[in-house]
Amino acid sequence: MTDTHPLPPVAPEVTAALVAALSPRLRRRLDAATAKLAARPVSRDGDTYRVTVDEETTLEVHAPGGSVTAVDDIRCGCLLAPGCVHRPAAAGAAPVARPEPAADAGDAVPSDEPPEEPPPSEAPATPRQRAAAAELWAAGAAALEAGVDGAGAVTQAELLAAAHAARLAGLPRPAAAAVSVVGRLRAARAADPAYRLADLTEALRELLATSHGIATATGPRLAELRGTARRPYLPGGSLRLYGLFSEPVLAGSGHAGVVTWAADADGRLFRVPDVAPGGAERAAAAVERTVRLGDAALTHRELSRAGLVVSGATVSPDGRLGAGAAVRAVQAGGAGWHEPPLDRLWAEPPHRQAERALAAAALPEDRRPPGAELLFLDLTCRRPLRAAGGDVLLADCAGLPIHLAAADEDPALAHRDNLRLLATAPGLRLRVVGRLVPGPEPRLRLLAAGRPPGEAGQALRLAEPRAHVDLGYDRLQRTDLPEPAAAAPPGVAPAADEAAHAPLHLLRRRTDRAVAAGRRALALPGTVGDDRARLRRAGLATGAGLIEELHRAAADRGRDVFGRLLPADADRFARAWLAAALYTESVAHALCAAAWAAPTADTGAVSA
Known part of the structure; x- marks a missing residue:
């Protein structure tokens, strides 16, 4: 068959x-x-x-x-x-298997020997951990030197072998980063529509940063770099939850599904996931799967618009609800986004929300408060922008220009089509949930949208006033837009230069290029001098030095006694690349915080 x-x-x-x-x-x-x-x-x-x-x-x-x-x-x-x-x-x-948590237990560690116990709080890493970190570093450096096209099955297997050794040595965080790199490399080589170069760059930066720091770290810093192998579920008592929205999950590791977010009366966020090995087809269909929590008999789509009463709840630090045998849950009434208690999520000023999201982004993934990266905003659509990396919609949030992007470009999901349709309705007012994208300009990946409170004119025409649209699942139609829909201005306005005052993109495009094409792509002659001068003029002298060292590390090769070229120093290149990538991330976060700062009194609204 x-x-x-x-x-x-x-x-x-x-x-x-x-x-x-x-x-x-x-x-x-x-x-x-x-x-x-x-x-x-x-x-x-x-x-x-x-x-x-x-x-x-x-x-x-x-x-x-x-x-x-x-x-x-x-x-x-x-x-x-x-x-x-x-x-x-x-x-x-096949997808790479990851340790998955049981309902109310920690992550199982699939191994043939027990993982190493963590050292005392102030002790340095053990010799076994340092050796495992060095192996991870070498494997990551080899993948970086080869680039996507050169990082085939053998390179991936070396990363997986190093990840397994690291997990046994008690280094779950860098081990998970190595597995993530492999998953994203496979997606890139298979031309997966969900693949993003920025995601692979981030995963490789996480792998190299954690494996490099373990050798010298002690105390809390070492504990942070090691990560946690288990996701503890703690008693949460009785909870009254209100569904917020559902979003598709399409991970580079070969896992897919859905996560439904909910909030309690105090505004705390919780999530109910259904993620398993699979691709875009599973992600697109998972919203109709039944929630596995106590006696609840509703789908994720229904839960995103309804509520739950949970007794004997167990909750992980990342807000995941446990589904143990002692948990009891029944369906209850939900609330609209403009009704208590959900409306309090939109009451916080945008710049405060951005500060909270940026602070969480600086933490290891397993220590981030649940939903800290989500922003809840009221805004007005303006016009589409032409920008690299996909469709962008310019919106106005109380005088602050915000770039809205699709959460996922995979055609099996509705994100991209919905964003394009919203871009045809300038003046449309929305209440949205999005995920912050750190960068020089305020940017969100749209996840869900609804009607602002009291809006009856330039707002979505939804079947129920309390309804909202999960933009990854619910496909908008032109009849859902207000009538008469204002015509979009002729042409498409070019996006503003993201680095007109701080040309950080000069560094970012080189770190991305190295990941995509390998060390040799930076060994070729280029415009290093011009870019170095632009960075210095913008006050980024450290960035100018880093870009110069990155190209030197890529191009410098010694010769043996017979005059033959020696292999390039992959370790030096990896260190130069990591320094540039970490610097780029740090400056991007600082620019992002400044971009989201509260508009001053003389700041005008975004021109339509």
Whole structure:
């Protein structure tokens, strides 16, 4: 039989072991074999997945418990098995398995030995942790030097092997970053519509920053770099929750699904996720899946507009509601965005919300307050902008110009189409939820939209006054826009130069280019002198020095006694790239805080 089932996730150590066992000749063929196998149909019979490699060869993948945790779970019927290229190719074509939390337990660590205990609070990292961090650094530096096109299955397997060793050594944060890099590399090489170069750059920066700092860190800083392997669920008592919105989840790790956000009477945010291995199709359909929480019998779409009464609740630090056997939950009435208690989320001034989001972005992911990156704003649509990286809609929020972008560009989701439709209605007033994007100008990724309180004219025409639109799921129609809809101004206004006064993009485009094309892309002659001068004139002297060192590290190669070029210093290049990436992030956050600052009395509204 034929089917469209994706392959089950494969544990990092399994992929690493299969690739390590290949001969050098087969390693050279691995990328082509992985691409070929990924295009073959997959059938499923219980926990067994079958892939027809050719007319004579069938490959079986056994996933007891939902994921592949042993090398022998992948079997091939070809004559070269078990030393064939098909088994590691199957592992490379499958998502990477991540430790997932049980309902009220911490993350399980799939390993063949227990993870190392954390050292005392003021002690430095253990020798085992330093060795694992060094291995992660070397693997990340190799991936950076190769770029997306060069970071094939072998490079990815080295990252996964280092991630497994780091997890066993008690370094879950850098281990998770390495797995994230692999997932985003695979998305980039497969031309996945959901892939963003900025996401891969961020993941690689996280990997190199954490693995580099572990060798010398102590105390709270070391604990922060190590991260936490378990997500504790603490008693939350009785909760009365009101649904806010649902958003699709399409992760570079090969996981997809939905997260529904809710708030209690005090404005605290909680989330109910349903994320599992899959792609855009699963993300697009997950909103209709039933919420697995106590006795609740409603879908995520229904929960985003209704409410819950939960007793015996358990809550993780990131706001995730546990679904243990002792948890009881029943459906209750919801509230509109303009009604108590949800309306309090929009009462906080925009610049205060941005400060809170930026402060949370500086923390490790497992220590961020739940929903801290979300902003709740009332704004007026103005006009579309032409900008790199996708469609942008200019909006006005109490005199503050804000750039609105789609939360995800995947065509299977509704984000992009909805943003384009909203851009055809200048003057449209919206109450929105968005995710802050740090940068020189105020920018949000739109997640949900509704009617501002008291609006009956230039507002969305929704079936119910209390309704809202989940922009990743609900596809707007022209009839949902106010009539008569104002015509958009002729042409598309160009976006303002994001670095007219602080040309930070000169550094960002080089760090991004290195990730995309590798070290050699920066070793070519370019306009370093002009860019260095522009950075100095803008007061970014440190950035000017970093951009010069980055190009030197990429281009400098010594020679041996016979005059032959030696290999480039990948470690030096990785250090130069990391310094530039961290500096870019730090300055971007400072510029973002300044851009979101409260408008002064003489600041006019955005011109339509």
